[in-house]
Amino acid sequence: MASLIQALAVAEYLSFRHAATALGISQSSVSARIRALEEELGVQLFERNTRGVRLTAAGQHFIERVRAGIDHLDHAVKTANMIACGEKGTLCIGVHALLPGGFLDLLLERFSREYNNIRLHVVEGTARDTQVQVREGKLDIAFVAGTYELPDLHTRAIWRDRVMIALPATHSLAEGQDVVWSQLAAETFLVRCGGNGQQVQDLIAARSEGRWPMPAILRLNVGRVSLLSMIARGHGISVFAEENAVIAPPGVVFLPVRDELEPVALSAVWSPSNRSPALKNLLHLAVELNRDASRTDPTSRRPVLSNGHGAIRPNCTP
Template sequence: MRRTKQLQDCGRNWRGRISLTSLIQTLAVAEFLNFHHAANALGVTQSSVSTRIKGLEDVLEIPLFERRHRGVRLTEAGRKFVAEVSASIEQLDHAVRTAGAVSHGFEGSIGIGLQSPIASGFLFDLRQRFRTSYPTIEQAIIEGRSSEIVALVRDGKLDVAFVAGAVRAPDCHTRQLWSERMVIALPADHLLSGRQSIVWLDVADEAFLIRHDGMGPQIFDHVVRRISECDQLPHIRRCDVGRDTLMGMVAAGDGITLTTEAMTHISFPGIVFRSIADETEPARFSAVWSPYNRSPTLKLLLDIATEMGRSA
């Protein structure tokens, strides 16, 4: 409040009497200590510079310069005034540049919702490339179920969500970006671990461990559909655990799980990944964002993601 009051008082005292041009020309004369050279540097006439500074001195009722035959010299009051004005101009310039950077999306933050792991694969590469291109933009990450992170997008608490499978969000914009092969994660000592690939019938009587969170709901639906196509009843254990704990359970022999190709680039002790020879449907991933979100930072991220998706 005190700072605001000071600014209001200053505005009332000098409103319409001191222009930014006068201050800039004063700084130029203080730099060159010569009206003629300052005018040339600013691209204006010497008389206009002299007139503005004389008018400024009259308003302030303070002599800023001592006029001499071959130039000018700052008075003591002038040196103090120029130092303060110079600092203020630099702060104003910084404020303008910072506001412009935020307005164009080059600074600030972006909220990203994820279902799948980011230790490798498309999302890892996307985040790395975006950070390299825009190092001053903070990436705030939230991981959760598809419905949860899409709801946060709707509420404006996230800028974008990257989700797997069909997106049921008619009030949002969506764009499919990439796909990944599905693979089976097995204990290293499993009877099927010696094969390079398997078919769904090979694992139809296995216990599948599937998480509640993340991609769990999509994985659950896919496993049920594929095992049912083998005329078997799926044996599924839902697990309220994180990804690493789930893989630890698989390694311990509690069951197997279905995951995506990105997970194969992560080292899990006691785990082997095997491709599924008769699996023709990859896991497809899309970006979801609100049509009301006009964030330029979001557009920058989506542009990079779209370019990467086309390359993939």
């Protein structure tokens, strides 16, 4: 490598003396190394005369290829360093939804801004589906509603939001400041088949168990926006996290549940065998964003700052 670098310097300056000065070594050392390189190759690279040095045709070809090789090597070193620091590569992320201005939307937007050489591949699916894909190595991480204890996966609640009931604006409860679960016992709940529909159904069942008959639940194979439109038309009510209010159409009212003491959690799920530095940086940024949000408005969100399986720190300083 030293011989190649010195050959490049001589080719650039067309002078052994100037090349030696630029490299901070003696002229005799440069001359001896270039001579040894030519003997090893069996090719004369430079023509020497009293007026200076010039490349031979073989030398010109050799130097061009060496310069390209050095550039490739330099790129390989820089790229490897960026990947090791989590600043280059791809992250595959599973979500149940991305809401404009929601926590996940802000997290991924900020991550893309700070790590713009990381390509994000986002897949939408249910909690069960995305967890399976994490296990299979198809996803680096999944963000799912609720909290989980999974023996083969790492999980951590990274964000909490208030539980809200979405009602038609014409509903008799819509004029109030909030609702309690007992007021909803006779209602028809609309629940999606996909997304976090199963978690919503489980929450409704848990709140009614042993207190009043299970409310009617209609499972619908529709998206979040369509579900809200059906609520606006008076077909039923549903349960949402507060951040969903930003996409509510006219005719839908979001009210907090007074006796729902626990906010709904958004959890990150990833494999303990996944050592991706980019994944570590994403998790660190999630905690940082949560902390920033709690400082801005500590009453509307309930941040989770505990680190569970150990402190989350960025792999390298971005």
